[in-house]
Amino acid sequence: MIAAPPVAADPPRRTSGTPLHQQVADALRRQIAAGVFRPGDPLPSEYDLVQRFGVSRGTIRQARAALRADGSIGGSQGRKLVVRGVPFTQPLGELVSFTSWVRSLGKEPGGRVVSFARGGAGEDTAAALGLPVGSLIWRLNRVRSADGEPLLIERTVFPEAIGVLLADVDLGQQSVYEQLARRGVTVATARHLLDAVDATPADARLLGIPNGSALLRVQRHGFDAGGRPVEWSDDRYRGDRLNFAIENRAGDTGLVRQLA
Amino acid sequence: MIAAPPVAADPPRRTSGTPLHQQVADALRRQIAAGVFRPGDPLPSEYDLVQRFGVSRGTIRQARAALRADGSIGGSQGRKLVVRGVPFTQPLGELVSFTSWVRSLGKEPGGRVVSFARGGAGEDTAAALGLPVGSLIWRLNRVRSADGEPLLIERTVFPEAIGVLLADVDLGQQSVYEQLARRGVTVATARHLLDAVDATPADARLLGIPNGSALLRVQRHGFDAGGRPVEWSDDRYRGDRLNFAIENRAGDTGLVRQLA
């Protein structure tokens, strides 16, 4: 870990396995988080940073590209770059796992299994998972809560190979993704589809909210590192209790608006 | 525009204003889209690409970083990089501008101004735009439609300096962002907050839908290239007609789940 001394001290080299550019990026992020640089402040110039960190310009630029990508800084050519604020990202694992997300908030995750059974894939499910119609799949239906408050209904479909790994797990208490991770299965990439739906009578009863309340629906396709489907899920969150935030960098975004 | 000849031809240089690394990235993207490289195929090695494009390794790496960032390719150190497929992104301009999005679908954008007036910023608005409470701001309230079907209610606040640029524009027909762009103002980065709300009676009347229908609400903070606030908007989409899709790459994501 290298700090940013006012004058160049012992030139840092890769003693640990952490790349220099990442050490620089982390140092700058820490300083933004600590208020050394405040939103609106200009970032020190490249030349300054080269001097302070005792690394080459390329390394500084690589570090800064990371800060740009996560939205910590902004700006354009010719002008000094501007600090925007603390980075605004979440690990995919935490995004996918309700359990680890709730824990990260310091709350107690809970759940109740409504149903869990093997069956045959219908047309939609088969298409979503990239399987032939009629393939064996597992359907899991749960209500998830934080500190006892129901927040989410999960309706998830797993391919047979994934579902069997969960067959003897207590899904009322355990995180599906932690259990899968122990068995070597992780969600490496995912596609999310967000829209709003009225709570059906079943939804309303499960969440303890009025009929027809607005729910934020998140449909997720999860894939492992090899691109094989791990899950297809229809998650319904209480719209009044949860939101999703998206940081859009310059240029192209990962967010797409679609007509249904 | 440079292609990728099997053998190095005339070494391309920056004749136009487009950076070389971007020309290379665009060329590779086109080849992925055209099926020259198919999902699962390995990408040619760095050495290959250096030869084919006649540029330095640094330029190739910069181009590949862009493909990585938009999800076109994946892979890790020591292995050949793997083509994942056509990128799944939307230019920020199209994401922000309802008008240009609707046009991209081949439909006719329309609109109706409900109100447009100058006023003083309350506490929330001031905080959102980073202005002192009581600062002059402009509030725009519109219904937006595609081929005559109302899809969206926009409630947008602009800082005084932006609002005055719009004072004499026909906002029933014109795109705010196109008009602003002509005056040198563009949204370079944005933060989006997505949740679900019940349609208020006013919402329902404006969209011509039943009271209490689920709406997908998108709150947006837009900033220019210098990080200055351009707009703060509360957009409400018909949940049954629209959704947002998010492509999550490996590792950290720009998508964050939050408790309200």
Next chain:
DNA sequence: GAGTGGTCTAGACCACTCG
């Protein structure tokens, strides 16, 4: 014109994967 960030090159060494 001075200072800033953006582009590009050439070359070195390292870490990882694979046959």
Next chain:
DNA sequence: GAGTGGTCTAGACCACTCG
């Protein structure tokens, strides 16, 4: 051990912004 991508440096020139 050969080949791959990852890191890092040093130096050149360019485009843009600002006083």
